Amino acid sequence: MEQNVLLSLSHISKRFKTELALKDISMTLSKGEILGFLGPSGSGKTTTIKIITGQLRQTTGEAKLLGTDSANIDASIYEKIGVVSDNSGIYEKMTVWQNLYLFARIWKVPRGRVEQVISQVGLAEHIKKPAGKLSKGQTQRLVLARAVLHKPRVLFLDEPTSGLDPSTAVAIHRMLLDLKEEGMAIFLTTHNMEEAAKLCDKVALLHEGEIVEFGPPQEICLKYNQIKKYHVLLNSDKDLVLEQNSENIGRIARWMENDQIACIHSCEPTLETVFLEVTGKDLNI
């Protein structure tokens, strides 16, 4: 079990002058796992990735990536990780294929892998197009293709689907799940709770630099499902959300007996409602 842990953070904090951007962050990521770091803008997601990948030094605590202290990371680790933070590093005048082949040569990746990755991200039709002429979603897929070209053991994605249309986002989700199946560990940040609930084995809810909840999305949601609620739509078009108590159980039973219910379902909390409850804040702001 231990040997499968590829990344661990232990009591990490980060101070920027007067601002404490991260407070006592601890967590682990293992082989074949997708971990979601969820939090609103400014909560410390990118700062965390920068500390782990050795781009920024923490104020206190320890970060270990593939057995190396993040503070001592050298170039050799970049052969084993992939980082997608923005669209930089793509050469606009070079085609999709040329962009990837250039990196394939640097990483000593077999040529066949380039074609494989291009088709995995759905860019086969655009293989000869200069990268500067790709749409935003296509560019994002090219960046992702480049990050996974050398089959990294750990992949960092800072908001991989922000601003993408739903079908491109779904294609990227599918690809991430395939990579996970191959054993890659994926650390992703997102504002998108639905994305996190669908993809992630574990999520950390980040609020003002602190992890306020950590665990499998479903477990977190169930933990907040103490007051059960039901959504009832009556034939009369009356739309109600009722808490589970003896009075409401009686009302629902009577409506059922009289065949007055058009539709009824339970309202489990989502990560979004949990986040709102824990922090009093909406994630999308």
Ligand SMILES: Nc1ncnc2c1ncn2[C@@H]1O[C@H](COP(=O)(O)OP(=O)(O)OP(=O)(O)O)[C@@H](O)[C@H]1O
């Ligand atoms: N180099 C820096 N110097 C000073 N403050 C910084 C620096 N980098 C980040 N911060 C501050 O630390 C906090 C966390 O920033 P960070 O970029 O990690 O947030 P984030 O969760 O990635 O937000 P977003 O969703 O907007 O990308 C912010 O308040 C930010 O202003």
Ligand SMILES: [Mg+2]
């Ligand atoms: Mg960020």
